[in-house]
Amino acid sequence: AVRAHLRKLKQEGKALLLLDNCPAHSPVENLFSRDGKIKVCYLPKNTTSEIQPLDQGIISVFKQNYRREMIKRMVADNNSVGTSLASLNLKEVCHLGGKAWDAISARCIE
Structure with missing residues (x-):
C-alpha cells in the first residue's frame, strides 16, 4: 500500500x-x-492520544454511539447479556457500527 x-x-x-x-x-x-x-x-x-487527536474526538464518540446501539439491541432482544452477545454475527456488528457512525455529527468531524 x-x-x-x-x-x-x-x-x-x-x-x-x-x-x-x-x-x-x-x-x-x-x-x-x-x-x-x-x-x-x-x-x-x-x-497515541497526544499524537492522534482523533482518538480523543471522533473515535471516542463512535465508541459511545456503538455502545448505545449495543444496549438498544440487548434490550430489544430481551435476553441475558451473554445470550445477546453470543447471538451477534458479523453482519449485525457491521450494521451497529454503521448506525454508530451515522450518529456522528459533522461538527464532531470538523
Missing part, C-alpha cells in the same frame, strides 16, 4: 511508516521492504 501511494503521488525514494502500538499490528521485525526503502517505526506507548 505504501508503494502504491508513492506511485500515485509520482514520488520515489524512501518512506517511513509510523504505527501506534495496537496489538493487531505485526511485530516490527515482520514489517520490512526487501530494498530497504520502506521503514516501519512504532510510536512510543501511551502517546
Whole structure:
C-alpha cells in the first residue's frame, strides 16, 4: 500500500511508516521492504492520544454511539447479556457500527 501511494503521488525514494502500538499490528521485525526503502517505526506507548487527536474526538464518540446501539439491541432482544452477545454475527456488528457512525455529527468531524 505504501508503494502504491508513492506511485500515485509520482514520488520515489524512501518512506517511513509510523504505527501506534495496537496489538493487531505485526511485530516490527515482520514489517520490512526487501530494498530497504520502506521503514516501519512504532510510536512510543501511551502517546497515541497526544499524537492522534482523533482518538480523543471522533473515535471516542463512535465508541459511545456503538455502545448505545449495543444496549438498544440487548434490550430489544430481551435476553441475558451473554445470550445477546453470543447471538451477534458479523453482519449485525457491521450494521451497529454503521448506525454508530451515522450518529456522528459533522461538527464532531470538523
